[in-house]
Amino acid sequence: EPEVTQTPSHQVTQMGQEVILRCVPISNHLYFYWYRQILGQKVEFLVSFYNNEISEKSEIFDDQFSVERPDGSNFTLKIRSTKLEDSAMYFCASSVRLAGSNEQFFGPGTRLTVL
Amino acid sequence: DAKTTQPPSMDCAEGRAANLPCNHSTISGNEYVYWYRQIHSQGPQYIIHGLKNNETNEMASLIITEDRKSSTLILPHATLRDTAVYYCIVMGSSNTGKLIFGQGTTLQVKP
Numbered sequence: 001e002p003e004v005t006q007t008p009s010h011q012v013t014q015m016g017q018e019v020i021l022r023c024v025p026i027s028n029h030l031y032f033y034w035y036r037q038i039l040g041q042k043v044e045f046l047v048s049f050y051n052n053e054i055s056e057k058s059e060i061f062d063d064q065f066s067v068e069r070p071d072g073s074n075f076t077l078k079i080r081s082t083k084l085e086d087s088a089m090y091f092c093a094s095s096v097r098l099a100g101s102n103e104q105f106f107g108p109g110t111r112l113t114v115l
Numbered sequence: 116d117a118k119t120t121q122p123p124s125m126d127c128a129e130g131r132a133a134n135l136p137c138n139h140s141t142i143s144g145n146e147y148v149y150w151y152r153q154i155h156s157q158g159p160q161y162i163i164h165g166l167k168n169n170e171t172n173e174m175a176s177l178i179i180t181e182d183r184k185s186s187t188l189i190l191p192h193a194t195l196r197d198t199a200v201y202y203c204i205v206m207g208s209s210n211t212g213k214l215i216f217g218q219g220t221t222l223q224v225k226p
Contacts, residue, residue: 004158011158031212037157043159043202045217056211064167091158102149102212 002026003109006092012113016081022104025076032075032102033093034067036060043091050097053088053094082114119203124221127197133190135220137203140184145205148179148190150216151198159216162188172177193224 005024014018025032034046048055049067066078075094079086089111093104120138127133130184139148149164163170165186170177176189190197202219206212 033212033214035214035216037156042218043153043214045213045215047212048211050211056213058213089156093158097212101164102147102206102210103161103164104159104212104214105161109158110158 002105004092004094004104004105006107006110008110009108010111010113013082013115015084015114017080019082019112021077021079021090021092021112023077023094023107025075025092025094026105027073027107029094029096031055031073031095031097031102032067032069033090033095034077035106036088036094037091038085038088046064046077046090056087082112084114087112087114119184119217120206121201121203121217121220123218124223126188126225127190127193127215128139128224129195129224130192132213133187133193133222133224134192135190135222136165136185137188138185138202139205142183142205143207146205147184148177148186149206149214150175150177151202151204151216153202153219154196159214162201193222195224198222198224 022054029051037043064080089109090109091109093106118176151163153159165177176204177187
């Protein structure tokens with residue numbers, strides 16, 4: 001069964017450093033998402049992406065964040081200058097987005113620890 | 116998107132049916148009801164969705180009331196592996212796909 005994969009599984013970085021989280025969505029999916037979950041809190045939407053453009057972004061997704069689909073298979077989330085409060089699990093998801101049906105398939109997540 | 120209300124926690128005996136309720140009294144005509152679950156710290160997992168008819172798949176059944184103001188997710192024979200947080204999410208078909216997760220219901224399946 002096809003699945004969304006994410007690398008690395010755990011990333012430790014120093015405050016102020018740039019990180020890139022990588023995702024490989026399911027191959028025939030057209031819609032891509034990033035969510036995050038701070039330890040003990042709800043899963044929060046960050047951004048949705050379609051046709052090489054951001055469709056929607058949340059208030060969390062400020063100028064420090066960017067997304068890219070560089071080569072038709074990978075989907076990346078970059079945080080330019082990490083802060084302590086960026087420590088969280090980051091989940092990538094993808095969907096085919098059939099009309100009225102938006103089953104999103106999530107990856108296993110990347111745990112980001114900012115020291 | 117309409118707001119949902121779920122009980123914070125429920126217990127279920129292994130092998131019995133787990134019935135998880137969700138209220139969505141402000142749902143509008145073009146909004147779907149989706150159910151996801153999150154096992155421990157894994158990525159959320161899609162379970163099932165519906166508009167107004169009851170739905171069944173290999174994982175669960177979804178019963179939506181006639182007025183669509185509430186629904187119930189049924190896991191027919193719960194196992195220990197079904198212990199998870201279950202999220203009921205309402206989303207319109209014109210939405211950009213943003214899923215808004217609430218606190219969900221923590222289902223504890225006990226032996």
